[in-house]
Amino acid sequence: MRAIAAIAGIGQTDFSKSSGRSELQLAAEASLAALEDAGLTVEDVDGMVTFTIDPTEDNELMRTLGVPELSYSVRLPHGGGGSAVTVFAAATAVATGAARHVLIYRALNARSGNRFGRARDPGSSPTKGTGWDFANWLAPYGALSPAAILSLQTLPFMRARGLTNRDFADYIVGIRDFAATNPAAWFYKRPITVEDHQSSRWIVEPILRLFDCCQETDGGVALVVTTTERARDLKQTPAVVLGAGQGVGRDPATAERVYAMAGVGPRDLDAAMIYDAFSPHVYMGLESLELCAKGDVKDFVASGAIARGGSLPVNTNGGLIGEAYLHGMNLITEAVRQIRGTAVNQVDDAEVVSMSSGASVFILGRDRG
Amino acid sequence: MPIAVVSVELEEGPQVTSNIVQVALQEVDLGMEVEVLFASTDDPEVGVPLFRPRGR
Numbered sequence: 479m480r481a482i483a484a485i486a487g488i489g490q491t492d493f494s495k496s497s498g499r500s501e502l503q504l505a506a507e508a509s510l511a512a513l514e515d516a517g518l519t520v521e522d523v524d525g526m527v528t529f530t531i532d533p534t535e536d537n538e539l540m541r542t543l544g545v546p547e548l549s550y551s552v553r554l555p556h557g558g559g560g561s562a563v564t565v566f567a568a569a570t571a572v573a574t575g576a577a578r579h580v581l582i583y584r585a586l587n588a589r590s591g592n593r594f595g596r597a598r599d600p601g602s603s604p605t606k607g608t609g610w611d612f613a614n615w616l617a618p619y620g621a622l623s624p625a626a627i628l629s630l631q632t633l634p635f636m637r638a639r640g641l642t643n644r645d646f647a648d649y650i651v652g653i654r655d656f657a658a659t660n661p662a663a664w665f666y667k668r669p670i671t672v673e674d675h676q677s678s679r680w681i682v683e684p685i686l687r688l689f690d691c692c693q694e695t696d697g698g699v700a701l702v703v704t705t706t707e708r709a710r711d712l713k714q715t716p717a718v719v720l721g722a723g724q725g726v727g728r729d730p731a732t733a734e735r736v737y738a739m740a741g742v743g744p745r746d747l748d749a750a751m752i753y754d755a756f757s758p759h760v761y762m763g764l765e766s767l768e769l770c771a772k773g774d775v776k777d778f779v780a781s782g783a784i785a786r787g788g789s790l791p792v793n794t795n796g797g798l799i800g801e802a803y804l805h806g807m808n809l810i811t812e813a814v815r816q817i818r819g820t821a822v823n824q825v826d827d828a829e830v831v832s833m834s835s836g837a838s839v840f841i842l843g844r845d846r847g
Numbered sequence: 848m849p850i851a852v853v854s855v856e857l858e859e860g861p862q863v864t865s866n867i868v869q870v871a872l873q874e875v876d877l878g879m880e881v882e883v884l885f886a887s888t889d890d891p892e893v894g895v896p897l898f899r900p901r902g903r
Binding site: 615616618619620621626630633634637683 | 852865
């Protein structure tokens with residue numbers, strides 16, 4: 479599938495703590511913005527991709543937008559871990575001809591509606607089909623919030639790499655610096671210091687402090703994926719999907735497969751977007767993408783390599799912690815902007831950019847014709 | 848009131864999630880040897896497995 483598909487349009491709503499409108503409306507607004515960005519109309523859409531847990535139905539969004547017909551529509555599991563898979567699925571669909579223009583959407587009122595960071599009530603929300611059913615086994619023991627649930631895997635990793643919570647401040651100060659110059663970010667103009675990070679309250683001691691946690695955000699993001707060939711005739715510089723893959727399991731070798739598919743290696747990346755629900759996941763992501771020597775991730779981050787002006791800037795919009803928590807999708811729009819050269823914190827000559835969530839990855843590049 | 852949610856590796860191999868009890872939270876650490884106890888529930892047939900440091 480190398481370079482057959484491209485992201486041709488991106489759209490988003492405002493990111494807020496109280497949108498004042500339904501998820502359906504947010505999805506529709508983001509979708510129209512993505513189509514407008516691409517230079518397409520609703521009549522061009524014949525595919526849809528979203529998350530299993532997205533509250534907006536495909537047929538509901540079709541009626542709202544006026545999309546006449548779909549030949550491909552899928553929902554993907556594993557919550558935000560599936561965000562990178564949306565592009566994989568859409569690219570596969572257009573590469574096989576199952577659809578011509580796939581609209582990817584995700585809209586949520588994660589602050590004013592069903593708050594994402596809160597302890598969940600295991601009895602109240604169905605988890606079958608979401609990839610989060612395992613959480614019901616943790617609930618009786620008091621691991622109820624995403625912060626607690628996802629921390630269970632973290633301490634052995636931290637110990638093995640010599641990481642303490644103080645080290646995470648090195649990542650957080652860097653992305654809060656990116657957010658500080660991004661007008662779309664919640665933490666716009668609000669950079670923090672290591673001391674600020676270290677004085678924020680514990681959420682999961684000794685792993686996460688408040689400033690290690692992503693936000694709860696209201697908003698919507700949409701993307702349009704089509705073939706690279708069709709994208710060349712549209713409005714924007716295509717962000718070509720060089721390679722993509724899904725990984726489910728304890729330690730899948732997705733990155734290896736995706737690098738081979740893309741024909742690039744870790745050293746070719748100019749920037750990386752890594753799903754940062756919580757700080758430690760960036761450290762794990764840097765390792766699984768082989769972006770630093772194994773065992774060296776602490777010093778790699780402390781060196782400033784992934785911050786502004788570093789050799790491999792990560793989450794240049796401020797990430798899910800600094801910009802907004804659009805369930806990973808705002809890292810995809812940022813990857814596209816880096817390839818187009820239109821990011822607010824633009825990396826010079828960004829030609830190859832990865833986006834990953836958990837063990838799923840895709841790599842974008844410029845169109846080489 | 849903070850609680851310690853832990854992943855316990857059983858001698859038989861599998862890992863289970865549980866709580867560690869009967870110990871100060873500051874003393875809980877990776878690699879601690881633990882033993883099972885069963886907390887009673889409203890159902891006399893059902894006990895919830897919890898863990899405490901071995902030999903207490």
